[in-house]
Amino acid sequence: MNFCFSKNPERKIPFSLPQTDIFCFFYSPNSVFVPPEFWFSAVVTSLRLKQNVLILETFTEEKVELNTRLRWQVNDSSLWLAPRSLSVLLEATKEKSIGYSSLKNDLKLIK
Numbered sequence: 001m002n003f004c005f006s007k008n009p010e011r012k013i014p015f016s017l018p019q020t021d022i023f024c025f026f027y028s029p030n031s032v033f034v035p036p037e038f039w040f041s042a043v044v045t046s047l048r049l050k051q052n053v054l055i056l057e058t059f060t061e062e063k064v065e066l067n068t069r070l071r072w073q074v075n076d077s078s079l080w081l082a083p084r085s086l087s088v089l090l091e092a093t094k095e096k097s098i099g100y101s102s103l104k105n106d107l108k109l110i111k
Helices: 036-048 083-092 100-109
Strands: 002-004 020-024 052-056 072-075 078-081
Touching: 020 036, 036 052, 036 083, 072 100, 078 083, 078 100, 083 100
Parallel strands: 002 020, 020 052
Antiparallel strands: 052 078, 072 078
16 A cells, blocks of 8 residues: 655556555555654555555656565655554654664664
């Protein structure tokens, strides 16, 4: 399923990935809108439902190359999370509210 955190600019996501919920920071007509303040709850819900999560920061027409053996993969303009990354995600946000950029930077440092 596709979700978006913004109502513009409009770009249709031209691909899908099996067992993966795609979240994006742009509007896509084939997406369900999620208010930006609920981004973390939405991502955690997908992971709890055993779905992979791909967060796209910018539009791309090509599928993101993923290594599904990892718990997460940080790219220049995307973040991919496997359901088994949930415990690390929750621990990273345990003591404070965290934004997307901070979370992405934290995941770059954790292996």
